[in-house]
Amino acid sequence: MDGTNGDTIVEFRDVYKIFGPQPRGRALDLARSGIPKKEVQRLTGHVVGMTDVNFAVNRGEIFVVMGLSGSGKSTAIRMVNKLYDVTNGEVLVDGVDVQKLEGTQLQVFRREKMGMVFQHFALFPHRNVIDNVGYGLKVQKVDRDERNRAALHALSLVGLAPFADHRPAQLSGGMQQRVGLARALASDPDILLMDEAFSALDPLIRRQMQDEMMEIQSRVQKTILFITHDLNEALRIGDRVCIMKDGAVVQIGTPEEILTEPATGYVAEFVQDVDQGRVIKVHEVMTEPQPVPHDMSLSDAMTLCDDVTGRFCCDDEGKPVALLTAADGLRVRSMGSDDLKAALRSDFDKCSPEATLNEMYAAAGRGLSIAVVNDDGHLVGNLDPRLIMEEMGRVEQLIDGFEREVFM
Ligand SMILES: Nc1ncnc2c1ncn2[C@@H]1O[C@H](COP(=O)(O)OP(=O)(O)O)[C@@H](O)[C@H]1O
């Protein structure tokens, strides 16, 4: 078993992958001495696909490798099934050094140990669903009856048994991806390799697929190595998440650990941007401006601030000129004054309705309402910093979500 403990099913040990004509030359030496990917590429023209990667996937877990495009996620998967050679180090599956497998041994290993699910379903359009699912078994020369039985069982796992005779084109995108999942399950492999499997699906379907996959996994107890560039997805489905950047592992941990103890600024930034996959525009969260008339008393004006952080006063043209915050109002009132002007401030921020919440995050950190103005400078909305923090504060929400799941 070569040092792997009983619970480990896939292990990367000191793995490097260099792309180029001389992968084991200077580029590898530089990568091994810790020179970053960009620099290695500049100096040698070689691409560092993976540098000093170490991780161990436990049997039966959903292990998610997450990172931006080009960070080395697909390379990781391709090294598990030896589509790519390892430049240096070892990839072990069930204690077997994958690099040492050749010919028939490798073929048997691939088809018995692992099933793959891709982003693009890659179904045969002219074959019906059951034949698509059973195709891998057919290649393995499994006879028709047994093949159909296995395919139907896999289809029933993904809830598509009634569609066995349909053509792929008759199914929705989400259903086609379930066929892809069934195809991977048909040969009953220990490991599912899923490369951006849900990334092409629209958000609602995608969530359903995530739920379904987790549900299936809890029933069939497969090990899933799941690749995604989406941190939300990673945190949602992963038992553990491995974050990669430029071919290197940045952090490995449970979703809770990633959220609450981000190992580096890089991870922290990702976590802060959780859910930024859908970029939220200011106009989606701003509220009606309801400006405060100049001639109002402070106490009346403050009733307008009941449920907002502040309200703006506008000039005759409707352009914001001053901000009344509940806090300033209270302070002036506590000094016995009811003078609105004494409570107004002019050091507020403005933005366009088309700005993103991301862009306004820093401004929101001041805790003051932000005036949303159109191209002519007219007040069109009130952006409450609490709303930005709420929208951006997905971290807390995610943690709440996890706690709910844990305790349910
Ligand atoms: N066959 C290849 N030849 C050369 N460079 C490659 C090859 N495959 C991947 N790379 C490079 O390796 C790095 C990691 O790629 P990849 O694993 O596909 O990233 P990801 O899946 O995270 O988007 C990238 O810089 C990519 O350009």
Ligand SMILES: [Mg+2]
């Ligand atoms: Mg990829």
